[in-house]
Amino acid sequence: MHQSGFQAKKLIQLALPVFIAQITQTMMGFIDTMMAGRVSATDMAAVAVGTSLWLPAILFVHGMLMAFTPLFSHYHGADDSKSIRPLAFQAAYIATIGAIGVMLFLGSASLLLDKMDLEPLLQAQSEGYLNAILWGAPAYVLYQVLRGVSEGISYTLPTMVIGFIGLAVNIPANYIFIYGKFGMPAMGGAGCGVATALVFWAMLLAMTVYMQVHRKFAEVKPLGSWHRPHGKTLWQMLKLGMPIAMALFFEVSLFAIIALLLAPLGATVVAGHQIALNFSAMVFMLPLSVGIAVSIRVGYYLGREQADTAVLVTRVGLTLGFVLAACTALMTVLLRYDIARLYNSEPEVVALAGSLMLMAALYQLSDSVQVVAAAALRGYKDTRSAFGITLISYWGVGMSLGYVLGYTDLLVPAMGAHGFWTGLIAGLTTAAILFAIRLRSIQKSGRRFEFTSGH
DSSP states (O other), rough: HHHHHHHHHHHHHHHHHHHHHHHHHHHHHHHHHHHHHHTOHHHHHHHHHHHHHHHHHHHHHHHHHTTTTHHHHHHHHHHHGGGGHHHHHHHOOOOOOOOHHHHHHHHTTTTHHHHTTTHHHHHHHHHHHHHHHGGGGHHHHHHHHHHHHHHHHTOHHHHHHHHHHHHHHHHHHHHHHHHHHOOOOOOOOOHHHHHHHHHEEEEEHHHHHHHHOOOOOTTTTTSOOOOOOOOOHHHHHHHHHHHHHHHHHHHHHHHHHHHHGGGGGGGHHHHHHHHHHHHHHHHHHHHHHHHHHHHHHHHHHHTTTTTTHHHHHHHHHHHHHHHHHHHHHHHHHHHHHHHHHHHHHHHHHHHHHHHHHHHHHHHHHHHHHHHHHHHHHHHHTOOOOHHHIIIIIIIIIIIHHHHHHOOSSSSSOTTTTTHHHHHHHHHHHHHHHHHHHHHHHHHTTOOOOOOOOOO
């Protein structure tokens, strides 16, 4: 019992700064939307359209990099910190190549926007947003590499500090470039893209300086020495990272497709769905942060060859994530209409959002289990299962059932948004069960992992 309490305390200490950093990131998105919306609805829509293309692309590269953090933790646990910097350089090479790919994709996004049949002004603003934010791609992914190093040595405080720095840059940068202050042209929604790119570069610079001067990073300073690309390591990391990237893509694309399928059902349905989804995304950051902490601690204890403690950390993390989700689910049920009214005052929208939030409460419970279990598997360096499990759960179960219930009369009369949310709950529950089974199997096998860091 004492050991469980100690591990719970360590997980909370690691997860809390990550959670606060995630909240600051969400606030940046909220501020972008709000400040662009003060110019016009078109400018606000341009940010939304641009984000729908930017986010899946950059998260794909981010997913590739998520495989590195448990490995950094592994070396930290094995008291082999000298192996972290060479591995971080390999991560930086993957990040840079990925960023170039994102920049090329966004630079040619006008080809996609042409097919979306947008109003000319909305298309022009969306293109302006994407052409600006693409310059932030290298900074975003390289920051994620440095963040992974910091979190890998069980030091998550910089993640929180840099999050606040990003927020501090975001507000004045938006003010200058959206509204055209201090001699800059008024760019409207496209100005959010410029501001966001500047935020990413500011965060990368701040993290680099932090790691150069703080004693915690004495052996892993990013500018300490240079390491060339190491083919075997790059190939191993691509094999570890690609399933995570694909899993993230399946998840992001699922929600994007559901939003598109609901669009013909009217503005009220879309608004109600968006409110329930947005609030769920915010509370999801609690179990997500616990999951990140679990992957760090599991990697650490496997590095110390303490497999039993890694199992205990996983059990404590799953319990902690579920308890937090139960608390947020209860809050969602009790305050669902009050929460909906924070977003919109129209009675029809509030009524629909409130009913969907009842379903969101169930969704949070399954979501907490699947996100922590998936993170624990990353700690065990088992990433390949993520590809199959997310494809089966999100698309095979979630989307298929959601479409049948939401759009057809095959099982019951078409349920609209409620049908898609039923599909989401079924999909996430399937993912939670499959990830838990896979995790149990990996832990029972007690298999060891060998890895070459390339130095």
